[in-house]
Amino acid sequence: MSLKLYNTRTRTVEPFTPLESNHVRMYVCGLTPSAEAHLGHARSFLFFDVLRRYLQHLGYRVTYVRNVTDIDDRSIARARETGESYSAIMRRHYDSFAASMRRLGVDPPDVEPRATAYIEPIVEMVDELVARDFAYTTDDGVYFTVKKFPRYGALSHRNVDELLAGARIAVDEHKHDALDFALWKFAKPGEPAWESPWGAGRPGWHIECSAMARAILGEPFDIHGGGFDLVFPHHENEIAQSESLMPAPPMANVWMHGGLLMFDGKKMSKSLGNFEPLSALLDRHDPRAIRLLFLGTGYRKPMNFTEDSITGATAALDRLRRAYEKLGADAGDPAVLTAYEGRFFDALSDDLNTAGALGVLFEAVADPRVRGPQAVAFFDTAQHLFGIAGAFAPAAPALRIFDDAFVARLAAALGDAVHLNGHTPEAAIATVIEARNAARAGRDFARADRLRKALAELRIVLTDNKDGTTSWTFEE
């Protein structure tokens, strides 16, 4: 089955055909790092990461642009409150976000433009809009005239008259019309500012994406994405700006939007502040479990996050990993494997149905006929696409357990059963395991169980393997 993707603009799943035969160009609206990133951001960027991996798997060259909005009103306000500069605030949160993305195995985009590095193209674009009479200047900025763009509302399927009738649009005396939006904001005293033909100031939020997409990818391009909350007004405004200047719209062929992540039944958002920083969450959970959790739900669906759901995903990940390790070199049934592969890739091609594909993967691991090198190759591909192969972050809980007092705590738990003076934590555990195995060999099971219990108190769980060896793991 060839790839089909859901397009917000048409509200249908459509066959995907890139503008250039073998090259996909996509632009995804990235983060405004005026605050710590949260798990909702991770969900969104994770989805586009998997989309890129699948496009590459299908043989396309992908140029993936994801911007960073490194200037905004919120960071300026924060700077005024705290004394830290707005750029330092942005930098700090961006660094934390980038580190979290690395831990999550989300590959960096090919180009990650910052708005403040593209002031010139932004000013140029605003200039063109003013010159062609799509925009006007007031005493506090330059605004886009929404009335001059007849298709306004086509993406979000809104009617301009109904929008105007809505009670919640704030009346702003600076603007000619309530729907008009800022392209350029004049700086108040003390605010960061760049020169422009109309006066010193900073770009409005929407124009940067239009300008950077045009400068880096050229227009039109294939896929424009972001979270569902960006459909209106952000992406609607981008379309209005960009397509007003284009001889042959559209700006982008396919508009894709990821479903929002809820916490406690409510959307995570900066204004609600109802979230835990992503970096803190990653200290407590295996990032691959987080990926598995997200991939288990359709990307367009709203999703509620709970601690229990990550616990479940962690268990599922463990099972998948153990099953993978057992695929081994035994001969399997190639026809059976091929059938699973077909269903797996059909699911992914159907608007990236990762949840369906995951179901196929679990069915396949449970099937004894799926064995051997071909099966291993299939699982390698699947794990790569989902980004759950190997370990790409340190196991934080493990690091916390091995503190200086570890051996002392273990000795206390053991009583006088085993002497551990001067041992490293690893050596201490190995010594206890040896003692337990000696006890087992002597049929002294009571002593063996006491030793197991002592380790268990420190959350170290022993597993007796079939070959007679004993291994240990941390219990989360």
Add this chain to the structure above:
RNA sequence: GGCGACAUAGCCAAGUGGUAAGGCAGAGCUCUGCAAAAGCUCCAUCCCCAGUUCGAAUCUGGGUGUCGCCUCCA
């Protein structure tokens, strides 16, 4: 107030006309000194009502509920 999305087992969730994938949790059994893993078995008729159809979780209409957007937001 306007617009939109969603509603499947204890929890998560796929499936959009042909008789309910999968995961987590749980129960029983096999294996096991114990424990874990593994294997086998069991566990829903798809929010409610009406309609279309030989046949509907899937289509239509009407309810109810939850959430989102309309304001910075992935």
